[in-house]
Amino acid sequence: MGAPHESHTYPGAPHSFFDRTAHAWQHACTDACHRVLTFTEQHSEGNRPG
Numbered sequence: 627m628g629a630p631h632e633s634h635t636y637p638g639a640p641h642s643f644f645d646r647t648a649h650a651w652q653h654a655c656t657d658a659c660h661r662v663l664t665f666t667e668q669h670s671e672g673n674r675p676g
Contacts, residue, residue, distance in 0.1 A: 636654035639654045
């Protein structure tokens with residue numbers, strides 16, 4: 627059984643875009659943040675299927 631995972635890329639964005647250059651990658655930063663929070667919520671201990 628594998629661990630839950632998700633992968634997404636942002637074409638053109640550098641490897642580390644959620645840093646001092648975040649303003650240049652606002653869409654990618656916002657989307658990545660929402661994806662991380664959603665994934666964490668869906669796979670947190672309290673939300674695992676029985």
